[in-house]
Amino acid sequence: xxxxxxxxxxxxxxxxxxxxxxxxxxxxxxxxxxxxxxxxxxxxxxxxxxxxxxxxxxxxxxxxxxxxxxxxxxxxxxxxxxxxxxxxxxxxxxxxxxxxxxxxxxxxxxxxxxxxxxxxxxxxxxxxxxxxxxxxxxxxxxxxxxxxxxxxxxxxxxxxxxxxxxxxxxxxxxxxxxxxxxxxxxxxxxxxxxxxxxxxxxxxxxxxxxxxxxxxxxxxxxxxxxxxxxxxxxxxxxxxxxxxxxxxxxxxxxxxxxxxxxxxxxxxxxxxxxxxxxxxxxxxxxxxxxxxxxxxxxxxxxxxxxxxxxxxxxxxxxxxxxxxxxxxxxxxxxxxxxxxxxxxxxxxxxxxxxxxxxxxxxxxxxxxxxxxxxxxxxxxxxxxxxxxxxxxxxxxxxxxxxxxxxxxxxxxxxxxxxxxxxxxxxxx
Numbered sequence: 001x002x003x004x005x006x007x008x009x010x011x012x013x014x015x016x017x018x019x020x021x022x023x024x025x026x027x028x029x030x031x032x033x034x035x036x037x038x039x040x041x042x043x044x045x046x047x048x049x050x051x052x053x054x055x056x057x058x059x060x061x062x063x064x065x066x067x068x069x070x071x072x073x074x075x076x077x078x079x080x081x082x083x084x085x086x087x088x089x090x091x092x093x094x095x096x097x098x099x100x101x102x103x104x105x106x107x108x109x110x111x112x113x114x115x116x117x118x119x120x121x122x123x124x125x126x127x128x129x130x131x132x133x134x135x136x137x138x139x140x141x142x143x144x145x146x147x148x149x150x151x152x153x154x155x156x157x158x159x160x161x162x163x164x165x166x167x168x169x170x171x172x173x174x175x176x177x178x179x180x181x182x183x184x185x186x187x188x189x190x191x192x193x194x195x196x197x198x199x200x201x202x203x204x205x206x207x208x209x210x211x212x213x214x215x216x217x218x219x220x221x222x223x224x225x226x227x228x229x230x231x232x233x234x235x236x237x238x239x240x241x242x243x244x245x246x247x248x249x250x251x252x253x254x255x256x257x258x259x260x261x262x263x264x265x266x267x268x269x270x271x272x273x274x275x276x277x278x279x280x281x282x283x284x285x286x287x288x289x290x291x292x293x294x295x296x297x298x299x300x301x302x303x304x305x306x307x308x309x310x311x312x313x314x315x316x317x318x319x320x321x322x323x324x325x326x327x328x329x330x331x332x333x334x335x336x337x338x339x340x341x342x343x344x345x346x347x348x349x350x351x352x353x354x355x356x357x358x359x360x361x362x363x364x365x366x367x368x369x370x371x372x373x374x375x376x377x378x379x380x381x382x383x384x385x386x387x388x389x390x391x392x393x394x395x396x397x398x399x400x401x402x403x404x405x406x407x408x409x410x411x412x413x414x415x416x417x418x419x420x421x422x423x424x425x426x427x428x
Contacts (some may be wrong), residue, residue, distance in 0.1 A: 009350060023315055024358035027308040028395040032366025034300045035391035037373055041293055043384045048286055050230040055097055056283040060258030062101045070177060071255050084259050095262040102249045104170045107212050120157040156230060162222055169219040171211050174250035179207045289381050312402055319406040344411055351403040359396050
């Protein structure tokens with residue numbers, strides 16, 4: 001009886017029912033869409049950090065001896081020490097580390113490539129075009145991607161099948177640099193035009209081959225395999241102790257290749273992006289995009305709170321006013337023998353219809369809006385589709401509290417003798 005009466009009462013007052021449902025639906029729609037985006041941005045930042053590691057911002061210049069690009073030339077492209085110190089002192093920098101890198105040359109490139117896995121060769125975009133980490137890391141997917149994006153999506157590949165105990169033989173780096181340096185001083189070659197100078201390129205190759213024939217090489221035994229997980233790796237990366245690095249290259253601790261920084265995204269400013277943009281990888285660019293989305297999202301969150309607060313006040317006032325206007329109706333039901341408990345249940349069932357309808361419509365609309373926003377944002381930064389079921393649950397609980405609270409409190413305040421009041425009024 002209570003359910004049927006509640007249903008008929010809703011049908012008799014469609015306008016009021018639709019008005020209440022609309023107010024709640026708008027809030028739920030906005031809540032689901034906005035907090036789903038918030039969850040997506042959080043996962044995007046986590047994924048971005050996993051791609052670039054703990055020290056994602058780098059200002060580096062790696063020596064490449066074969067092109068006359070020695071450590072002095074490399075350091076000439078780095079900022080002044082004062083600029084490094086200035087950036088390290090910024091609020092956004094949690095920690096700074098020196099970077100030591102050098103380019104070395106294996107004696108048998110084909111042997112190195114033979115260790116690349118078939119999965120990496122066949123399914124990665126770069127495949128055998130670039131050698132990668134001696135274990136695993138992330139690379140771009142080969143072929144067309146199912147979703148339209150402006151970035152290249154990445155997956156993890158085991159790139160090499162090296163085992164602990166295997167060896168890698170390289171041309172002695174220090175001696176190779178010395179011979180190349182003597183070549184450039186001897187013929188006066190312009191290192192910037194080396195690639196255009198066939199004779200010089202042939203001479204470089206001769207130096208390389210001569211050193212291999214003379215046995216001027218170094219063999220290293222692999223003592224550990226590193227899988228970088230989601231980290232993006234460029235080139236075949238081999239990690240060695242610093243003393244081994246210094247001994248192999250002839251450099252010392254002052255011959256750094258650059259600096260890398262652990263970043264606190266919450267303290268980044270526009271000036272911080274500009275300062276290291278030219279020297280770092282795409283991490284800062286992508287982080288800038290994420291932060292711009294986050295700023296817009298903060299405004300949307302405030303808008304959602306405002307809309308919900310305004311909607312809640314209107315619903316409470318309209319519900320309280322409506323129940324007061326229905327006082328005679330409730331008195332008639334009491335005269336007919338309906339207990340206060342059954343009367344409360346009847347009116348609460350009307351609220352259930354409001355809550356269920358508003359949440360279903362709001363969840364559907366919020367999901368559709370989020371899907372559209374996700375498709376747009378996913379073109380710029382790599383997102384994971386993260387529909388916020390938690391916001392749906394919160395919206396359900398809050399709407400229940402709002403509707404049932406705005407019904408329960410006014411009904412409890414109605415006088416117990418309102419049926420007698422109606423009888424007295426009828427006699428008059």
